[in-house]
Amino acid sequence: MYKKNRGISRRNLILGSSAFAAGITLNPYSSKAYGSKEDNKLNFYNWDTYIGENTLSDFKSETGVTTKIDFFADNDELFAKLREGNPGYDVIVPSNNFVEKMIAANMLSPLNHRKIKNISNLETRFLDSSFDKNRKYSLPYMWGTMGIGYAKDKVKEIPDSWSFIYESDKYSGKIAMLSEAADVIGMGLKYLGHSINTKNLSHYKEVEELIISQKKHIKVFAEDNGQDLLASRDVYLAQEWNGDIGQVMLEDNNIDYLLPKEGSLIWEDCLCIPNGAPHPNNAHKFINYLYDASVGAEIADYIQYATPNKAARNLLGDDYNKNTSIFPEESVLEKCESALYLGEDVQRIIEDSWTRIRAA
Amino acid sequence: MDRWKVKKRFFTFLIMPGFLWILTFFFLPLAFVWIISFGEKSNIIDVIITGTFDNYIRAFDGIYFKVFTQSILISLITTLICLIISLPIAFLISFSSKKIKTLLLILIILPFWTNLLIRTYSLIAILRTEGHVNKILEFFWIKMNSILLFLGIYGEKIIEPEFMPLNLLYNNFSVIFGLVYIYIPFMIIPIYVVLDKFDKSYIEASLDLGAGQIKTLFKIIIPLIYPGIVSGILLVFVPCLGSFVTPDLLGGSNSQMIGNVIERQFKSANDWPFGAALSFLLIYITIGLILIYSLLNKKRIKEKI
Numbered sequence: 001m002y003k004k005n006r007g008i009s010r011r012n013l014i015l016g017s018s019a020f021a022a023g024i025t026l027n028p029y030s031s032k033a034y035g036s037k038e039d040n041k042l043n044f045y046n047w048d049t050y051i052g053e054n055t056l057s058d059f060k061s062e063t064g065v066t067t068k069i070d071f072f073a074d075n076d077e078l079f080a081k082l083r084e085g086n087p088g089y090d091v092i093v094p095s096n097n098f099v100e101k102m103i104a105a106n107m108l109s110p111l112n113h114r115k116i117k118n119i120s121n122l123e124t125r126f127l128d129s130s131f132d133k134n135r136k137y138s139l140p141y142m143w144g145t146m147g148i149g150y151a152k153d154k155v156k157e158i159p160d161s162w163s164f165i166y167e168s169d170k171y172s173g174k175i176a177m178l179s180e181a182a183d184v185i186g187m188g189l190k191y192l193g194h195s196i197n198t199k200n201l202s203h204y205k206e207v208e209e210l211i212i213s214q215k216k217h218i219k220v221f222a223e224d225n226g227q228d229l230l231a232s233r234d235v236y237l238a239q240e241w242n243g244d245i246g247q248v249m250l251e252d253n254n255i256d257y258l259l260p261k262e263g264s265l266i267w268e269d270c271l272c273i274p275n276g277a278p279h280p281n282n283a284h285k286f287i288n289y290l291y292d293a294s295v296g297a298e299i300a301d302y303i304q305y306a307t308p309n310k311a312a313r314n315l316l317g318d319d320y321n322k323n324t325s326i327f328p329e330e331s332v333l334e335k336c337e338s339a340l341y342l343g344e345d346v347q348r349i350i351e352d353s354w355t356r357i358r359a360a
Numbered sequence: 361m362d363r364w365k366v367k368k369r370f371f372t373f374l375i376m377p378g379f380l381w382i383l384t385f386f387f388l389p390l391a392f393v394w395i396i397s398f399g400e401k402s403n404i405i406d407v408i409i410t411g412t413f414d415n416y417i418r419a420f421d422g423i424y425f426k427v428f429t430q431s432i433l434i435s436l437i438t439t440l441i442c443l444i445i446s447l448p449i450a451f452l453i454s455f456s457s458k459k460i461k462t463l464l465l466i467l468i469i470l471p472f473w474t475n476l477l478i479r480t481y482s483l484i485a486i487l488r489t490e491g492h493v494n495k496i497l498e499f500f501w502i503k504m505n506s507i508l509l510f511l512g513i514y515g516e517k518i519i520e521p522e523f524m525p526l527n528l529l530y531n532n533f534s535v536i537f538g539l540v541y542i543y544i545p546f547m548i549i550p551i552y553v554v555l556d557k558f559d560k561s562y563i564e565a566s567l568d569l570g571a572g573q574i575k576t577l578f579k580i581i582i583p584l585i586y587p588g589i590v591s592g593i594l595l596v597f598v599p600c601l602g603s604f605v606t607p608d609l610l611g612g613s614n615s616q617m618i619g620n621v622i623e624r625q626f627k628s629a630n631d632w633p634f635g636a637a638l639s640f641l642l643i644y645i646t647i648g649l650i651l652i653y654s655l656l657n658k659k660r661i662k663e664k665i
Contacts, residue, residue: 074628079627079630080626080630083630101404104404105403105405107405173527180628182628215613215614218612219612219613220611220612232489233490234489234529234530344401344404344630347628347629347630348631351624351625351631352423355423355624358621359423359430359616
């Protein structure tokens with residue numbers, strides 16, 4: 001009796017692995033490697049409630065491209081998702097400081113401005129920026145500020161200073177701050193008269209002590225629902241983004257928004273195409289579509305944020321253009337700064353400080 | 361099945377899919393994270409594995425120790441409350457008639473099929489200032505006031521005219537409430553399963569022999585259903601330690617658990633090696649606590665014998 005053949009013979013092993021290799025190369029997902037045409041799809045990764053009601057379906061009727069939209073809650077989630085490689089997104093919407101960070105990490109593809117004709121609709125001051133020279137990797141989507149939303153029927157005076165949130169026991173237990181370290185510590189720096197982008201460690205220590213002593217008056221570090229807490233009167237003062245408060249202001253006449261006198265931050269959310277996007281042509285078409293005047297107007301009216309699109313602004317009325325919570329006056333804007341990407345070391349100091357604040 | 365020693369090949373064949381699944385989706389990722397915990401950040405997105413223990417040393421800093429102890433405390437309180445509530449419920453279910461038994465079991469398991477996030481959000485709707493609890497209390501408050509007014513006692517001002525809503529949300533109370541709400545099926549089911557197989561005639565025998573109800577409970581029933589209680593405790597305590605969604609959504613400015621800190625390391629802090637080190641410290645602490653518990657238990661069993 002000859003020995004039973006145990007295991008795989010060498011011949012079978014070679015046959016099997018070459019079949020496996022052929023299967024990998026010939027499967028439909030590697031079509032990109034052969035430079036075939038893009039199919040009519042687009043993968044859009046955006047903030048929640050940050051696009052017009054009909055924008056995506058209108059885009060489909062006009063160009064035939066079906067857009068699949070996924071949502072992220074904050075820049076960190078976006079960054080963490082794309083860090084290990086692009087999972088297939090074509091257009092993403094990071095904020096200005098994260099655009100800087102992603103450029104430094106080589107995660108973005110340059111934009112071909114010639115494929116985006118509607119760029120002429122933008123206000124000229126947005127065509128260059130400190131965080132992205134000549135807008136090589138990003139183009140503006142919306143901009144805005146951060147400030148104080150408050151309930152007029154519960155707050156007796158006008159809370160025109162960050163002290164109402166950072167150093168006051170009036171309305172104790174009815175104050176909400178944001179939950180991101182950079183935001184809360186940044187505004188604390190502004191309140192104490194320093195720059196948001198300071199690299200001086202003693203400034204951060206001061207802010208840490210300030211917030212720790214104020215903690216007993218803070219009800220919650222609201223992740224993104226400060227405006228809902230305000231609407232339900234769970235808090236009377238909320239540190240929030242202007243558009244979020246703008247959206248509840250439409251439903252509740254007793255809520256108002258203002259920029260404190262110490263100044264605040266101006267943010268700009270930008271449209272970018274990450275490296276490895278499967279449909280770069282469609283991505284450029286989409287960005288061009290968003291800059292169309294009527295499309296831009298529909299989006300801006302729906303989400304109540306400030307659009308950089310001057311043609312869109314011309315199509316909207318005074319409710320939008322003269323709304324000071326969306327477009328603050330120049331005098332107040334002057335005291336606001338943009339957040340810069342400060343490097344990993346300062347980031348770590350801010351995060352450690354935040355852990356100490358949260359645990360105190 | 362107990363002849364697996366004879367039919368080794370068949371048994372291996374059956375167990376292969378499950379084993380491969382656990383290997384690929386559990387052990388491999390865990391090993392990956394373990395390796396990262398010995399690395400450092402080289403630039404914004406890359407991590408180099410240098411075999412350094414820096415991350416673990418940094419995790420022993422006072423601040424993280426404080427967060428660990430708070431998490432363990434919250435988990436212990438949650439487990440205790442779950443135990444106290446589940447024992448009567450498990451008894452009730454196992455002593456009921458068959459139809460009611462099924463109904464009660466469905467009542468416990470059905471909410472379980474709802475997504476965790478939705479259940480946590482629903483607690484927000486119930487506990488907040490204008491939520492259901494406060495609205496009901498306000499209703500009774502107004503009724504009480506009007507009755508007292510009717511009876512002419514209003515001059516005494518026993519109850520204030522303005523209703524003060526209870527502060528039930530965004531504090532440690534709501535975090536523990538949420539955790540108990542989420543993990544209580546994990547405690548009821550194991551205890552019920554063991555209780556179901558428990559021979560009820562032991563209770564009769566004990567009562568006949570002169571022991572009272574309470575003595576029967578503590579000297580006969582509890583020791584015999586002990587394995588069920590232990591499984592329940594483990595199934596609640598361990599996941600509770602690592603929870604981050606509940607303290608995030610329901611917690612106030614003081615409710616930070618170790619899960620939140622770890623989540624932040626992987627997101628805003630962009631420091632994966634440190635997050636990995638904290639995660640593994642959590643795993644070691646959990647294993648350590650379970651080991652201590654089983655060692656104490658061994659002594660207990662030895663003493664009995």
